[in-house]
Amino acid sequence: MRRLEARSLRDRLAAMVIAIAVAMAIAAGGWRVLDAAWAESAPGLDGATRLGAEAVGRALSGQIEHALALGIPLDKLVRVEDYLKSVVASAPQVDAVALLDEAGRPIFTTREGVAGLTFPVNGGGQRATLVLSTESPFLNAATVRLEILLGATALLGGMIAFLIASLFLEMHLAPARARLALALARAARGDFAVAIPTTGRGRTTAAFRALARRIEPVHVAARHIADGIATVRAIDFDGSLSKRLDPLLATVAATRGLADIDPGETPRSTVPSPAAIATRVLLLVSLYAGAWPLLANFAIDRGTDMIPAPWRPVTPLFAEAVAVVLGMLICRSIAPSASRVAAALGTALTALAFTAVFWCRSYDLFVALRAAAGLGLGVALTPLLRDPRLTAHPRGLVALIGLTGLVIGPLFGGLVAEAIGRRGTFALLGIALLAIAPRAAAMPAAAAGDTALRLNFPAQAGRLLQLLSLMTLAALVLVIVPSGPGFDNYAVGAGLIVAAGLGLVVAPATLPPVFAGLLVGVAGALWLSAAGAVLPEAWRWPVSSMLIGIGVGSLLKWQAAGLFRHGRSAIAGLALGAVVAPVATIPGFAAMSIMLPLGVLLAGVSMLARGRRNP
Amino acid sequence: MSPAVRTILALLGLTGAGILLAGALVFGGLDRLRLRVVEANIDFVLTQLRDSIEANVSLGIPLQDLRVVQDLLERSRIGNPSLLAVEVFSPAGISLFNTDRGSIGEDITSTWRDGVRHAGNGDRWRVEEFGNLIVGQAIRNDFGEPVGYVAVTVAGPTGQSPIVSVIVASAWRFAVVLPAGLFGVGLVVWFMFRWRSREIMDVTARLSASGSPPLPAPPPDADLVRLADQVGEAVDAAVKQLDQTTTAVLKLDDDGVRDAAA
Numbered sequence A: 001m002r003r004l005e006a007r008s009l010r011d012r013l014a015a016m017v018i019a020i021a022v023a024m025a026i027a028a029g030g031w032r033v034l035d036a037a038w039a040e041s042a043p044g045l046d047g048a049t050r051l052g053a054e055a056v057g058r059a060l061s062g063q064i065e066h067a068l069a070l071g072i073p074l075d076k077l078v079r080v081e082d083y084l085k086s087v088v089a090s091a092p093q094v095d096a097v098a099l100l101d102e103a104g105r106p107i108f109t110t111r112e113g114v115a116g117l118t119f120p121v122n123g124g125g126q127r128a129t130l131v132l133s134t135e136s137p138f139l140n141a142a143t144v145r146l147e148i149l150l151g152a153t154a155l156l157g158g159m160i161a162f163l164i165a166s167l168f169l170e171m172h173l174a175p176a177r178a179r180l181a182l183a184l185a186r187a188a189r190g191d192f193a194v195a196i197p198t199t200g201r202g203r204t205t206a207a208f209r210a211l212a213r214r215i216e217p218v219h220v221a222a223r224h225i226a227d228g229i230a231t232v233r234a235i236d237f238d239g240s241l242s243k244r245l246d247p248l249l250a251t252v253a254a255t256r257g258l259a260d261i262d263p264g265e266t267p268r269s270t271v272p273s274p275a276a277i278a279t280r281v282l283l284l285v286s287l288y289a290g291a292w293p294l295l296a297n298f299a300i301d302r303g304t305d306m307i308p309a310p311w312r313p314v315t316p317l318f319a320e321a322v323a324v325v326l327g328m329l330i331c332r333s334i335a336p337s338a339s340r341v342a343a344a345l346g347t348a349l350t351a352l353a354f355t356a357v358f359w360c361r362s363y364d365l366f367v368a369l370r371a372a373a374g375l376g377l378g379v380a381l382t383p384l385l386r387d388p389r390l391t392a393h394p395r396g397l398v399a400l401i402g403l404t405g406l407v408i409g410p411l412f413g414g415l416v417a418e419a420i421g422r423r424g425t426f427a428l429l430g431i432a433l434l435a436i437a438p439r440a441a442a443m444p445a446a447a448a449g450d451t452a453l454r455l456n457f458p459a460q461a462g463r464l465l466q467l468l469s470l471m472t473l474a475a476l477v478l479v480i481v482p483s484g485p486g487f488d489n490y491a492v493g494a495g496l497i498v499a500a501g502l503g504l505v506v507a508p509a510t511l512p513p514v515f516a517g518l519l520v521g522v523a524g525a526l527w528l529s530a531a532g533a534v535l536p537e538a539w540r541w542p543v544s545s546m547l548i549g550i551g552v553g554s555l556l557k558w559q560a561a562g563l564f565r566h567g568r569s570a571i572a573g574l575a576l577g578a579v580v581a582p583v584a585t586i587p588g589f590a591a592m593s594i595m596l597p598l599g600v601l602l603a604g605v606s607m608l609a610r611g612r613r614n615p
Numbered sequence B: 001m002s003p004a005v006r007t008i009l010a011l012l013g014l015t016g017a018g019i020l021l022a023g024a025l026v027f028g029g030l031d032r033l034r035l036r037v038v039e040a041n042i043d044f045v046l047t048q049l050r051d052s053i054e055a056n057v058s059l060g061i062p063l064q065d066l067r068v069v070q071d072l073l074e075r076s077r078i079g080n081p082s083l084l085a086v087e088v089f090s091p092a093g094i095s096l097f098n099t100d101r102g103s104i105g106e107d108i109t110s111t112w113r114d115g116v117r118h119a120g121n122g123d124r125w126r127v128e129e130f131g132n133l134i135v136g137q138a139i140r141n142d143f144g145e146p147v148g149y150v151a152v153t154v155a156g157p158t159g160q161s162p163i164v165s166v167i168v169a170s171a172w173r174f175a176v177v178l179p180a181g182l183f184g185v186g187l188v189v190w191f192m193f194r195w196r197s198r199e200i201m202d203v204t205a206r207l208s209a210s211g212s213p214p215l216p217a218p219p220p221d222a223d224l225v226r227l228a229d230q231v232g233e234a235v236d237a238a239v240k241q242l243d244q245t246t247t248a249v250l251k252l253d254d255d256g257v258r259d260a261a262a
Helices: A002-070 A080-089 A139-186 A203-235 A242-251 A253-260 A274-289 A292-302 A314-333 A337-360 A363-385 A394-420 A422-440 A460-483 A489-506 A515-524 A535-557 A567-585 A591-613 B003-058 B068-079 B111-118 B163-196 B198-208 B224-261
Strands: A096-100 A104-108 A118-121 A127-131 B084-087 B095-098 B123-131 B132-141 B146-155
Touching: A002 A080, A002 A118, A002 A127, A002 A139, A002 B068, A002 B163, A080 A096, A080 A104, A080 B003, A104 A535, A118 A460, A139 A203, A139 A274, A139 A394, A139 A489, A139 B003, A139 B163, A139 B198, A139 B224, A203 A242, A203 B198, A203 B224, A242 A515, A242 B095, A242 B224, A274 A363, A274 A394, A274 A422, A292 A314, A292 A363, A292 A394, A292 A422, A292 A460, A292 A489, A314 A337, A314 A363, A314 A460, A314 A567, A337 A363, A337 A422, A394 A422, A394 A460, A394 A489, A394 A535, A394 B003, A460 A489, A460 A567, A460 A591, A489 A535, A515 A535, A535 A591, A567 A591, B003 B068, B003 B084, B003 B132, B003 B146, B003 B163, B068 B084, B068 B095, B111 B123, B111 B132, B163 B198, B198 B224
Parallel strands: none
Antiparallel strands: A096 A104, A096 A127, A118 A127, B084 B095, B084 B146, B123 B132, B132 B146
């Protein structure tokens, strides 16, 4: 067992090294491009900044000249320093301003040692000089922002690389190694009747082929002995030879039966490996979740006179959730053999709905397209999530789906939107989904019927807890962040969703459920004015998102076994989350403060659920 | 194609896509920055104009009767050569004052109306039309009601985007960085996969090495290699036993033939 753990650790170490290599390659590549692009753009940007600063300088000097022309002495001008400070604050291309008298002594200044553009000020017989420093904090901030975005891209690449390498090493190579070890152990014990898969490619297959070749002499020898036995029996007219034959054969009883086994090629298995199924789930979820930082703000921007702005994201998200449930019901009612085709069609429908957003100009059409995307997702995802090999490890699956749905997908969507805009991102995600649609046809067939209905229901409180947990997560990820801090800043929106996702992934399943619910409540309390003073403004969003991620993640992992059996309850939770998010805006609170009552509710229900679980 | 090769190709594809995304982020970010610099240059003018007009509006004079606004607009236009036009229009979308005097009294376009309707924070809106950039802001009275809008038109960056020249200038970096990144990642991935499948390769070598000189003893943690050696021993023993039995069986055959002949 210890050796197995050491092997798994070595697999993870290898995946980590690969992830670091990919992240470093992306970071180095991005950095070199930024360096070249910045060198090319800097003169133009500096020129434009200088032009803006000159316009500000001219306007300012004109106003001071006007005041001097009215006969006000230069040193008697009132509140000039405050005015200059307000100009510096409102004009990002200006770093500092000073007004000097005729002798060059500063009379009013926003800071010491201002140097740069100079504008003569002449009026009412008085002379002065306005000096304006153009070093722009605006350009520096933009550079820092680009560097952060490149860092996030490298991080995203590293995370995806880690997932790909881990899937290969832990879900493909490790099981193959285990199968090889089993075959070798049986052969080493003298059991040569082991079935050896010799089709396919790769090093494990080569090892199986070598094993087949190595035990082939046993099969040949067994056939020789079978031929000899047949010959003896053919001339054994009185049965005397058989009496002498049986004791001889007793010593090779275990191996002589090999003559009946064809050691040639075994047919290729048509069942996809767990790694293949997990890859398809993760691809589908991450591409679909790529749109999450963009949905609410896109809906708000489409605009409609019938719904107030805070409630505009609700309709498309609600329609989408209902459509997902409908897709799951359709998938349940069709024959298992047809579910593969349905899954491929579902993925294609989602892809087309995503791509069509590129041309979408109206709110109504956007709602319809999101409903189509949800319907496709419900049909495509259901057969995958019913595969018992995946759902055998529900906590791991929650963490994996959390990683792709709340970290990789939104981060990818946010970064692509920063690079090419929202419409381009929807189109790109649609094309990527269309590319994986043929792979959906090779998915496992859906299990007949809904096993959830036949399995034991968990305590009602447990189901309510699932619903509330997903509601909380959906409210944050689908509505509050995209229509709040992520409205005009997709990278920031994606970053906050990632913070919640990372919280969910690292959340321990052993965290006391009541405490997990209270974490959500604390995140909401931070947004009420009194509690908000505890934390600086800049830290409030990331800390709240992370707290909600940890709290909800812990609760979902606690209830993980039931989560995948009650798909429709889960979707209902997501839909309700979209509805509940804008509620806090009615009494005039920040939307995030809705987490306070939700957290208290979660804590209460988790106490009930725990009571049922451990009576 | 083996799963390992597919995985390596996926990782190389990911690296390439990541570098391209990083490049797209840089180009997109710089393009937006250029736009923001242009906007920032307009911001000050716009804020000054709005403040001056609102100061007059707060005296109680209706906006359309404020003749001083036309002078303000023209002075701003003269002081900033980058401005193509400055305009004030009513909430109904009728141009009230304009540096292009011939346009006074005309309706604003539907693009401008959309811009006003989707105004963001601080009443500021921005649209691009005919390659020009138009930035506008609401003028409000003392009760916070919009009494009109001021809009500034500048030559837009879309028509003369230097981002293409930035991309061309950076292309040679891509030409170096992309293959180098792919090569480096490919090397690391190949090495790591080789490390993790070394035991399996050793098993293949052991199983294929029958008849060759004896191989060195496996390392202590190589369970599979030890099993492969045991398989070799088990196969040899089984073959020997089967061959001996075959010989004994065939001897019975010979005895039988001899008995039949006797």
